[in-house]
Amino acid sequence: MRKLFIPFIVSVVLIAFTGCTAYKQVPYWQNIDTVDLSQSKGHYEVHIMPKDLLTITVSTSDPKAAQPFNLSVSNTTGTAGNLSTGSSLLTYLVDNSGNIDFPIIGKIHVQGLTKSECQDLIREKVKPYMSATENPVVSVRMASFRVTVIGEVGGSKVIPVATEQMSVVEALASAGDLGIHGKRKNILLIREDASGQKHHVRLDMTDANLFNSPYYYLQQNDIIYVEPSVVKTKGADLGASTSLWFSFIGIVTSVASLLVSVLRN
Structure with a gap:
């Protein structure tokens, strides 16, 4: 019985640990209680660029x-x-x-x-x-301020900005927020400067320092791309709920095997 009990305990611990690790990838601004947001003070104004x-x-x-x-x-x-x-x-x-x-x-x-x-x-x-x-x-x-959000969001779209000010948070919210398979720590922002040169930067939605970033507010024609997670790219089309069911079934099977062994002894 001990030979079966130890693997069962290890399996339960591994599943619990994996669940905790996955959860830590999901919440936004996890360190906001320790970040000084005074640097974000001030009102953003967009600057006019060619083709506006x-x-x-x-x-x-x-x-x-x-x-x-x-x-x-x-x-x-x-x-x-x-x-x-x-x-x-x-x-x-x-x-x-x-x-x-x-x-x-x-x-x-x-x-x-x-x-x-x-x-x-x-x-x-x-x-x-x-x-x-x-x-x-x-x-x-x-009249031409707009940003584009694509990738693992609720719905990819081109968003017109009537107020001439939009943050990356507002843009993602307007596109339906990140899906469960979206990489929150690796948001890709592509920006074109006044000379037509394109640049890119990576944004971390789990880090509250985002509010102090010069890229927090978007410029006209910015493109935001939310990359899919490794699970999604590997073709895990079973979905998160199905994966949880398989984990649950595995635990139940292990418990049943343990009970059968105990009763036989």
Whole structure:
């Protein structure tokens, strides 16, 4: 009986240890109680890059004075080939040199500016074309901010960012969060800089230092890829629940064998 009892105990310990180890891979920000989050203080502002689409409006107390700077587009053709008669503000494409072609003024270099900096620059540019009593208000919005999340998440998707600010946590949540087979310690972030050069960095969702990372907030056109775990890549299509059943059946079988041996003796 002792010969059967010892292997049984070892099996139970191994299963319990494996379960604990697997659990430690799942929770986010496991060391948050020991991490100084003061470094994350501050509000993030996105910077304008080539190929961004900007919507720019100029407002004054006299609408006629601002009208030349607010070009609109009308009579556009839809995807089905039908003609629509609505109008909308013209969007400005930032070219590869970081410039936009603005009405009356001409080329304005906006690459690298934050939204507020761009608004201040355009305001100063339009002031000479208005009377001294006019105080123009400029609003700049980014019409092309989006990020892409793919891999082991609830649903891969391209996410439009209306607020011009999104963290990696928000992006993953918008994509349905990581699946049980997603590698939480090896999130791949691919980013393209203003010159078109692509870079990548690995993020660890189990480490609370993520909140202090310069990559916590995403930039336009960032790509997040969640890699599958080793279990998933090896074709373990039985699923987590089936694996647990097999473990349970193994334990029950071992217990039954032990009882049979005891009763026979």
